[in-house]
Amino acid sequence: MVYRPVEGELHVHYGQIFVESDPDSFGPDLAEAFAGQSGGLCGAAVPGALWLTTGLHTGDVGFTVEVHGQAPPLETAWEDVVEASFRPGSAGSALVLWAGEVSWELGLEETDYRVRYCAKGMDQASQQETRLDHEPQLDCYLLQFWPAPPAPDRVLRRTSAIAAYWHDHARKQPPPPTPAERAEAERLARLAQEQAEEERGLADGRGQ
Incomplete structure (x- = not known):
């Protein structure tokens, strides 16, 4: 059974969407998110957070989140x-728009997941930069989670x-700090x- 907590169009700013699980955090910065990674679309180097890159700079993109019980097949599209x-x-993972404008609870457990981030139409969206309300959709994305042990x-x-x-x-980007360094x-x-x-x-005591 597939659970879809998010399905439709989301409004992006600066080509960024986030997954956050720390209520006191505003997410990692760009260098931290992708430190030591080979891929630059889904930054997962900071524990408990994901940085998701879109082709469109500003406007609505198609976006779906799926939670699976096992690895789903990869579609050719x-x-x-x-x-x-x-x-x-934490138990409160959410998909969050830039600056925390809007968020959607994802219903993820506190366990290890594999994440697959799929994209279509990134170049066209990047070239246009901004999508106005009356214009057709340029790019769309699929974010999938399923339980799996950690891997590069x-x-x-x-x-x-x-x-x-x-x-x-x-x-x-340089590699992220080790757990001991952190x-x-x-x-x-x-x-x-x-x-x-x-x-x-001490200063307050001297001032009395």
Whole structure:
């Protein structure tokens, strides 16, 4: 059985859509999202988040999200296809438009998923940049999830020039920090915060 929490047209800004599972986060930046990846359309380098790139800069795109119980077949109609791994950081994963304007709950469990992001019409949409309300649809996308163990991201199909550009951009990014490096950075940030709070407390005491 296939669950489709999103199906229709979504309004994009700056060619970006996100999946977020941390309610206190506004998502990763571009370099973080694609760090160490071979594909540049679905950035999954930051735990609990996905950065999804569209050909259209501004306007409505066709967009469907599917949740499967196992890997679905890859349809031949899709021109550009990438896969990555994703594990939600909470039970509240959502598809989120730029700046958090609108979101849709995805109903994902806190487990490991494989993600397949399929695209069609990216070059035409990229060349036009903006789609007005009365104009026909230029590009459309399919985002699929199914349970699977973590694995490296892959480019399964590349047709458009704009996808090739973003793949090249991703491959130039440095690898993401290891779990140990991330934990050390968080520890240093906590220490700095504690020190700043202690210094404020001392300053308040001297001012009394």
